[in-house]
Amino acid sequence: MNFSVSKHQVTFFLLFHLHCLLIISSSSTTACLEDDSISLLQLKNDFSCVESASIDYKPPHPRMVSWDVGSDCCSWDGVTCDGVTGEVIGLDLSCSGLRGSLTSNSNLFNLSHLQRLNIAFNHFNLSNIPPEFGRFANLTHLNLSATWFSGPVPSEISYLSKLVSLDLSINEPLRLETPTMQMIVQNLTQVREVFLDYINMSFVTLNTLVNLSSSVTTLSLVYCGLRGEFPETIFYLPKLQFLNLMLNDDLYGYLPKSDWSGPLELLVLSFTSFSGELPDSIGNLKSLMVLELGSCHFSGSIPASLGSLKQLTRLDLSYTNWTGMIPDVFENLSNLEYVSASSSNFSGMLPSSIFNLSKLYWLDLSQNQLKGSLPNQICGLSNLIRLDLSYNLFSGTIPSCLYGLPSLLWFSLSFNITACNNIYGSIPPSVFELENLQNLHLPSNNLSGIVDLNMFSKLKNLRGLDLSNNHLSVITSKTSNTTWPQFYRLGLASCNIRELPGFLKTQNQLGFLSLPHNRIHGEVPKWLMGVGMQYLDLSYNFLTKVSELSSNLQYLDLSFNVLHQPLPLPPPSMYMLLISSNKLTREISPLICNVTNFQIIDLSNNSLSGMIPQCLGNFSSELSVLNLGMNRLRGSIPGIFTQGNKLRNLNLNGNQLEGPLPRSLSTCKMLEVLDLGNNQINDSFPPWLETLPKLHVLVLRSNRFHGFIGEPEGISPFSSLRIIDLSHNDFTGNLPTKYFAHFQAMMKVDEVKEDVKYMGELYYHDSVVLTMKGNEFSLVRILNIFTTIDLSSNRFEGQIPELIGNLGSLLMLNFSHNSLTGQIPSSLGNLINLESLDLSSNKLDGGIPDQLTSLTFLEAMNLSYNQLAGPIPHGKQFSTFDNDSFIGNLGLCGLPLSEKCSSELAPQPPPPSSISYDNKDSASIFDWKFAMMGFGCGLVFGLSMGYIVFATGKPQWLVGMAEKGQRKRLTRRNQRLVRRRN
Ligand SMILES: *[C@@H]1O[C@H](CO)[C@@H](O)[C@H](O)[C@H]1NC(C)=O
Ligand SMILES: *[C@@H]1O[C@H](CO)[C@@H](O)[C@H](O)[C@H]1NC(C)=O
Ligand SMILES: *[C@@H]1O[C@H](CO)[C@@H](O)[C@H](O)[C@H]1NC(C)=O
Numbered sequence: 001m002n003f004s005v006s007k008h009q010v011t012f013f014l015l016f017h018l019h020c021l022l023i024i025s026s027s028s029t030t031a032c033l034e035d036d037s038i039s040l041l042q043l044k045n046d047f048s049c050v051e052s053a054s055i056d057y058k059p060p061h062p063r064m065v066s067w068d069v070g071s072d073c074c075s076w077d078g079v080t081c082d083g084v085t086g087e088v089i090g091l092d093l094s095c096s097g098l099r100g101s102l103t104s105n106s107n108l109f110n111l112s113h114l115q116r117l118n119i120a121f122n123h124f125n126l127s128n129i130p131p132e133f134g135r136f137a138n139l140t141h142l143n144l145s146a147t148w149f150s151g152p153v154p155s156e157i158s159y160l161s162k163l164v165s166l167d168l169s170i171n172e173p174l175r176l177e178t179p180t181m182q183m184i185v186q187n188l189t190q191v192r193e194v195f196l197d198y199i200n201m202s203f204v205t206l207n208t209l210v211n212l213s214s215s216v217t218t219l220s221l222v223y224c225g226l227r228g229e230f231p232e233t234i235f236y237l238p239k240l241q242f243l244n245l246m247l248n249d250d251l252y253g254y255l256p257k258s259d260w261s262g263p264l265e266l267l268v269l270s271f272t273s274f275s276g277e278l279p280d281s282i283g284n285l286k287s288l289m290v291l292e293l294g295s296c297h298f299s300g301s302i303p304a305s306l307g308s309l310k311q312l313t314r315l316d317l318s319y320t321n322w323t324g325m326i327p328d329v330f331e332n333l334s335n336l337e338y339v340s341a342s343s344s345n346f347s348g349m350l351p352s353s354i355f356n357l358s359k360l361y362w363l364d365l366s367q368n369q370l371k372g373s374l375p376n377q378i379c380g381l382s383n384l385i386r387l388d389l390s391y392n393l394f395s396g397t398i399p400s401c402l403y404g405l406p407s408l409l410w411f412s413l414s415f416n417i418t419a420c421n422n423i424y425g426s427i428p429p430s431v432f433e434l435e436n437l438q439n440l441h442l443p444s445n446n447l448s449g450i451v452d453l454n455m456f457s458k459l460k461n462l463r464g465l466d467l468s469n470n471h472l473s474v475i476t477s478k479t480s481n482t483t484w485p486q487f488y489r490l491g492l493a494s495c496n497i498r499e500l501p502g503f504l505k506t507q508n509q510l511g512f513l514s515l516p517h518n519r520i521h522g523e524v525p526k527w528l529m530g531v532g533m534q535y536l537d538l539s540y541n542f543l544t545k546v547s548e549l550s551s552n553l554q555y556l557d558l559s560f561n562v563l564h565q566p567l568p569l570p571p572p573s574m575y576m577l578l579i580s581s582n583k584l585t586r587e588i589s590p591l592i593c594n595v596t597n598f599q600i601i602d603l604s605n606n607s608l609s610g611m612i613p614q615c616l617g618n619f620s621s622e623l624s625v626l627n628l629g630m631n632r633l634r635g636s637i638p639g640i641f642t643q644g645n646k647l648r649n650l651n652l653n654g655n656q657l658e659g660p661l662p663r664s665l666s667t668c669k670m671l672e673v674l675d676l677g678n679n680q681i682n683d684s685f686p687p688w689l690e691t692l693p694k695l696h697v698l699v700l701r702s703n704r705f706h707g708f709i710g711e712p713e714g715i716s717p718f719s720s721l722r723i724i725d726l727s728h729n730d731f732t733g734n735l736p737t738k739y740f741a742h743f744q745a746m747m748k749v750d751e752v753k754e755d756v757k758y759m760g761e762l763y764y765h766d767s768v769v770l771t772m773k774g775n776e777f778s779l780v781r782i783l784n785i786f787t788t789i790d791l792s793s794n795r796f797e798g799q800i801p802e803l804i805g806n807l808g809s810l811l812m813l814n815f816s817h818n819s820l821t822g823q824i825p826s827s828l829g830n831l832i833n834l835e836s837l838d839l840s841s842n843k844l845d846g847g848i849p850d851q852l853t854s855l856t857f858l859e860a861m862n863l864s865y866n867q868l869a870g871p872i873p874h875g876k877q878f879s880t881f882d883n884d885s886f887i888g889n890l891g892l893c894g895l896p897l898s899e900k901c902s903s904e905l906a907p908q909p910p911p912p913s914s915i916s917y918d919n920k921d922s923a924s925i926f927d928w929k930f931a932m933m934g935f936g937c938g939l940v941f942g943l944s945m946g947y948i949v950f951a952t953g954k955p956q957w958l959v960g961m962a963e964k965g966q967r968k969r970l971t972r973r974n975q976r977l978v979r980r981r982n
Contacts, residue, residue: 032073032081035110036088040073042107047098063096080116087113094143098122102149104130112136118143126150126173134159145195146170153199158183164190169197169220178205185211192239197222206231206251214238223247230274232256235264244268246292255279263287270294270316283308292316314362364388366412371395371421379404386410390441393418397425398442403433412441414466422446427472432458443468443491450475453501457482468493468514476501486510493517493537500528507531516540516557523547539578549574558582559602567603570595576764580627581605588612588628593619600764604629604651611635612652617664618642625764629653629675636660637676641667649673649766653699661686670694673766677701677725685709685731690717696745697723697768701790708733712742719744723768725790727814734798735791735815746787746807788812792838795819800839805830814838816862824863826851838862840888845869848892853878864888871901 044064063078073088074081080090088111102108102124109132117136120143129149133142134156140163150173157166158180166188168174176196181204192215202225210231212219217239223246230245230253241263245251252273261284268290275297282288283305291309294316306312363381366388373396374389381387384405394416402408411434416423423442426449431440438461447470454477456462462485467474474495484503489512497518504510505527512535520541529550536556543561551571557578564583575597584603587610592601598620608631616626617640624646633655639662641647647668657679665674666688673696674689682704689695690712698721709731718724722745787809796818804813805827813834820842828837829851837855840862847870848863858877862885869891872878882896893901 031086032079032088033086036081037073039107039110040067040076040079040088041069046106047100063093082113085113089113089138090116092116092118093122094118094120096122099125101125101127102130103127104132106130106132109133109135114139116141119147120145120167121147123148128152129154129157129174131156133157136160138162140164143167144171149174151175152177153180155180155183158187161187162190163188165193166191167193167195168199169195169222171199174199175203176201177203178208182208182211185209185213189213190215192216193218195220196224197244198224200225202227209234212237216240218242220244221248226251229253235260236262238262240264241287242266245272246270248272252297256281260284261286265311266290268292269296271296273297275299278303278306280305282306285309286311288312290314361385361407366390366392373397374399374423376401381405382407384408388412389416390414392416393421394423395421396423398423398428398431398447400428400430402428403430405434407436408434409436409461410439411437412439413445414441415444417445424448427451427467429455432456435459436461438462439464441466442470443493445470447472449473451495452477453503454482457484457503460485463487464489466491466514467495469517470494472496476503488512490514500525504528504531511535513537529553534573567592567608570598572596574598575622576600578602578764579606584608586610588616590615592616596620598623600625602627602764603631606631608633612638612657614638614640618645621645623647624670625649625651625766627651628655631655633657637662637681639664641665643667646670648694649764651675652679653769654678657681663688665689666691668692672720673697673768675699675768676703677769679703681705685726685736687713687717690714690739692718694720696720697766699723699725699768700729701725702728705729705731707731709736709739711738716744717742721745722787722809725788726794727790727792729794731791731794731796733796735796735801735820737801737803740801740807741803743807746789746809786811787833788814790814791818793817797821799823800825800844802827804828807831809833812836815842816840818842820844822846824849824852824868828852829854831855832857834858836860839866841865843867845891847871848873861885868892872897 044067047064063076066077067073067079073079074086078092078096079088080092081087082089091108091111091114096119098119099122102119109130112135114136115138117139118141124147126148128151129144131154133154136142137159139160142157142160142163142165145167146169149171153168153174153176160166166184168176176199181201185208191213194212194216195218197220201221204226206226206228210233212234214237216237218241219234220242222244226245226248227250230251232254234240234243235256236259239262242265244266246268247270249271250273252275254274254276255278257279258281260279260281264285265287266289267285270292271294273296274293276299278293278298280303282291282303286309288309289311291312292314306315361383363384364386371393374394376399378387378399379401382404385407387405387408387410390412391414394413398413413423423445424447427442427447431437432455435458437459440459440462441464443466447467450473451467452475456465460483465487466489468491472495474492474497476497476499482503484506486509487507488509490510491512491514493514494517497515497520499520500515504513508531510531510533513531513533514535514537516537516539518541520538520543522542522544524538524543524546526547529548532550532552534552534554536553538561539557539559541561543558543563545563545565546558546568549556549568549571552573553571554573555576556570556574557576559578559580559582561582563579564585566586567579567584567588569589569591570577572595574595576599578600580602581604584606586608588603588608590613592598593613593615596619599622601623602625604627608628610633612628612633612635615638617638621644625648627649629651630653633652635657636659637652637657641662641664645668648670649672650665650668651673653675654677657676658681660683661676661681665671665686669692671692672694675697677699678701680703681700684707685705687710689698691714695718698718705726706729717739719742721743787807788811789807790812792814793816796815797820799822800815800820802825805825808830810831811833813828813831813836816838817840820839822844823846824839824844826849828834829849832855834855835857837852837858837860841864844863844866845868848868850873852858852861853873853876855877859880861877861881864884864886865888868886868889871894872886872892874895886892886897893899
């Protein structure tokens with residue numbers, strides 16, 4: 001056991017290194033040489049001057065305090081002398097609080113007989129490592145870890161040809177270059193331990209490592225910025241025991257396929273780009289205790305030979321690309337104490353053999369695709385401390401034998417819910433037998449029944465409890481004077497709670513309290529603010545009033561209550577304030593601008609009136625979201641956005657704002673969402689917004705915008721724009737063809753699906769209200785691939801430009817209610833993703849191009865009230881459109897209209913120009929289309945997260961779409977992405 005603990009320290013090499021061990025190392029009997037004594041005293045002197053310069057600096061371990069003139073230097077703390085000659089051969093000044101530059105003329109370099117030198121964990125002020133280190137000809141151990149040296153490692157280090165242990169780690173400003181590395185590798189023929197973690201080796205050619213001494217036992221290169229292919233020969237070093245390469249993203253390589261054996265005990269490659277298969281030969285590494293390959297690019301199946309690694313105590317195969325089931329070989333790992341297979345792609349049933357690993361104390365199978373019920377055997381793992389089965393597809397009930405796991409501290413079974421698999425049933429009473437339990441996480445399953453919260457008062461060590469989002473009814477009835485555990489985190493969302501649990505009054509360590517989606521009525525009691533939590537979520541209740549907010553609060557969500565009062569004054573610590581959808585009245589006090597940490601303010605959908613405080617544009621440099629939509633705000637938009645602001649989402653939709661757009665909006669370089677729809681803004685089109693590089697959503701609908709939309713001013717206008725809604729204004733002239741030519745974001749058909757994600761941030765999802773297919777609904781979450789153009793209800797005239805067919809990722813196109821003339825361009829047939837097309841109420845003539853029949857995703861089309869003529873094309877989607885799509889065109893004939901066609905054909909528009917598309921895409925398009933919908937049992941997270949929430953029910957077309965995509969899944973990576981974001 002002791003042994004494995006020390007290995008853990010190697011794994012977390014920081015622990016291994018970061019210890020400032022208080023070892024008194026002087027133990028010799030000989031008297032010290034006078035020269036050495038003088039040098040040491042001068043060295044002390046060098047640093048004590050600097051030390052006293054910073055008065056408040058307390059050295060953690062001032063070894064030098066014991067050094068004074070009167071005594072034998074061999075007895076001084078940190079000093080070791082040779083037993084025979086009396087020469088100082090060892091100096092340990094680690095963690096001595098030394099501060100200041102270490103220069104070439106330091107007295108340190110007079111101690112020429114040194115064999116061991118450790119000055120780790122001091123602060124040498126970013127000075128360079130003096131080349132004089134090369135003078136210690138007999139040095140065997142050099143430790144300069146965490147010393148705040150900078151610049152290049154001097155090549156003189158390579159003179160230390162007797163070096164056995166070299167530690168330069170944790171000096172990020174330090175640089176190791178190829179020539180020096182080459183010399184070190186060549187000259188240090190006896191070196192056994194090499195620690196170069198956290199220094200910059202990004203310029204080192206990795207091939208130089210090939211000549212590393214065959215004596216090397218430890219090579220630790222964590223987070224060195226290594227680039228390129230790792231030489232396979234290193235794996236064959238005959239004495240190598242510890243190899244840690246983690247956190248080198250650009251390092252790739254493969255594990256040896258054959259003849260791989262040796263004394264390797266620790267192999268950590270997590271967070272690198274190693275790929276290929278995990279070879280059978282790994283089974284030859286009989287000494288392996290720690291194997292961590294998480295977050296690499298390995299693929300294939302896990303070799304059965306892993307089962308012969310009898311010494312294994314830690315196994316991390318997370319976030320990789322393994323396929324297949326977890327092999328039964330785990331059965332053989334009788335010493336296995338830790339299995340982390342979280343976030344890999346393991347699927348299938350959990351092999352029962354895993355429960356034979358009776359020494360297992362850490363079982364982490366989270367974030368896989370594991371299925372099946374949880375058998376009683378799980379309770380045979382009687383040494384388990386941590387059991388994490390979250391984010392899988394487990395089903396059935398929680399085994400009631402849990403009391404068989406008395407050592408359990410941490411149990412998570414969250415998010416095992418899909419339409420097809422879920423954890424159901426009640427919380428077994430045996431949970432309350434787990435006296436040591438500190439954390440119980442069961443949110444987002446299908447658990448049901450009544451839970452008496454008082455039962456949890458038995459678990460005296462409980463610090464975190466989350467029962468959110470099940471079908472539980474949690475009773476919080478008043479009880480006797482039970483003493484409660486002191487919670488840090490309590491999550492009871494959707495638990496049918498009717499009043500705030502009274503025991504909260506006794507809590508004084510509570511940081512997180514989450515009670516949304518309950519039935520709590522009345523005022524927020526004053527005592528609740530006295531508990532002093534930082535995070536408070538009471539959204540979706542029936543709260544009527546909150547008088548004052550605790551000064552500790554950082555995150556407050558009171559959205560969807562019935563607060564009818566002025567906005568409560570947020571404390572200065574706050575960074576997130578969400579009180580949307582209440583009945584807040586009166587004006588927004590300018591005092592809100594005293595909260596200079598604000599990142600997110602959402603006060604939308606209230607009855608706030610008056611002007612927007614002038615300060616709101618620039619009071620917090622961190623402000624990222626300002627949503628004041630759906631209120632009764634008047635006046636103009638404050639025009640004081642300053643350079644360098646971080647505003648990402650500005651939503652003022654649905655107020656009574658007037659005047660022109662403030663030009664200072666163009667300083668909001670981070671702006672992604674600008675929604676100013678449904679106001680009375682009177683201005684011309686703002687071409688000066690075209691330079692905002694990230695602008696993704698531009699909604700100016702229903703205002704008083706007017707005039708021509710001119711030509712772009714720059715070369716890549718609105719290059720990120722995906723949603724543009726200028727409808728219901730008074731724009732005139734031709735359609736802005738030149739802009740269409742530059743909507744680059746709408747042209748990316750083949751976009752890597754991996755990048756599909758929601759717009760917004762961890763705690764805030766951007767939303768926007770759009771009209772699609774005739775219905776208005778709000779996209780509560782905007783997928784970043786959602787693209788739409790709505791220029792309807794203006795006075796645009798002229799033709800629809802052919803090049804609109806280039807916007808291949810468009811989902812919705814609405815040019816209705818304008819005065820457009822000419823023919824429908826056949827290039828519209830290139831918009832292969834189009835789901836909704838509305839060209840109604842214009843003056844379009846000619847025939848309907850046959851090419852439109854190739855739009856297989858088209859669910860809604862409206863061409864009514866134009867001057868179209870000729871036969872309506874047949875086939876594919878067209879058979880699903882009814883009369884309404886075509887009426888008001890006197891010249892159209894054929895089904896679904898009752899007019900029969902004569903043999904005469906209307907003139908066909910010319911075929912589409914050069915633009916081509918590849919049909920093979922259609923299959924993969926489903927992937928992300930389905931991602932957007934998130935319905936159906938195939939998708940784990942769609943249901944639990946609610947991908948799109950509709951203001952007015954789910955439109956039928958969307959449900960239909962979801963059913964079509966039922967068997968499709970997000971790519972695994974996207975799922976992870978979604979999870980991470982949640
Ligand atoms: C280094 O070690 C050798 C052999 O032990 C010894 O002869 C020599 O004097 C030492 N050199 C120094 C500078 O201490
Ligand atoms: C190797 O070390 C010796 C001294 O020990 C030195 O003279 C020589 O220059 C070094 N060679 C390299 C390549 O650094
Ligand atoms: C996963 O493995 C497959 C097949 O070996 C490969 O095509 C894909 O690129 C891998 N994915 C990652 C993220 O490594």
